[in-house]
Amino acid sequence: MRTPMPLDDYRSRIGQEVGVSDWVLVDQAKIDEFAEATGDHQFIHVDPVAAAKTPFGTTIAHGFLTLSLLSVMAYDAMPGIEGARMGVNYGFDKVRFMAPVKSGKRIRARYILTGVEQRKDGGYQSTVAVVVEIEGETKPALAADWLTLAYL
Numbered sequence: 001m002r003t004p005m006p007l008d009d010y011r012s013r014i015g016q017e018v019g020v021s022d023w024v025l026v027d028q029a030k031i032d033e034f035a036e037a038t039g040d041h042q043f044i045h046v047d048p049v050a051a052a053k054t055p056f057g058t059t060i061a062h063g064f065l066t067l068s069l070l071s072v073m074a075y076d077a078m079p080g081i082e083g084a085r086m087g088v089n090y091g092f093d094k095v096r097f098m099a100p101v102k103s104g105k106r107i108r109a110r111y112i113l114t115g116v117e118q119r120k121d122g123g124y125q126s127t128v129a130v131v132v133e134i135e136g137e138t139k140p141a142l143a144a145d146w147l148t149l150a151y152l
Helices: 007-011 028-038 063-068 070-077
Strands: 002-005 017-020 024-026 079-081 086-097 105-118 124-134 142-151
Touching: 002 007, 007 079, 007 105, 017 070, 024 028, 028 063, 063 070, 063 086, 063 142, 070 105, 070 124
Parallel strands: 002 079
Antiparallel strands: 017 105, 024 105, 086 142, 105 124, 124 142
């Protein structure tokens, strides 16, 4: 995680890009591991021979695999709130899978802080617009509005 910042400084970043992750390789081994963990063995993900005959020309990552990588990409890219004792994934208001991530491609995420609200339970709910880019391609893999909670 990037260096935590005071809550007021964090809030002042609303409307700004607050982080860009490092590139993450989405190779066939990662796709196969995700298929095994979820039970989703659709050929487009796990059968390179059959997938080669599709318009994609190769296997592609599960959309939910790409989505699940947001957490690891955020860890190095997103600033924390100083004094937070824990952070919790609260879900998504919107997720769109816009382009497939072909096996062997690298992805990275851009995070824009769009809101911070204090909750009745004392936590702070952040809304972050996320776009996952595919290296060398113009169309993003996904766009999402991600909700997280921080408890100070």
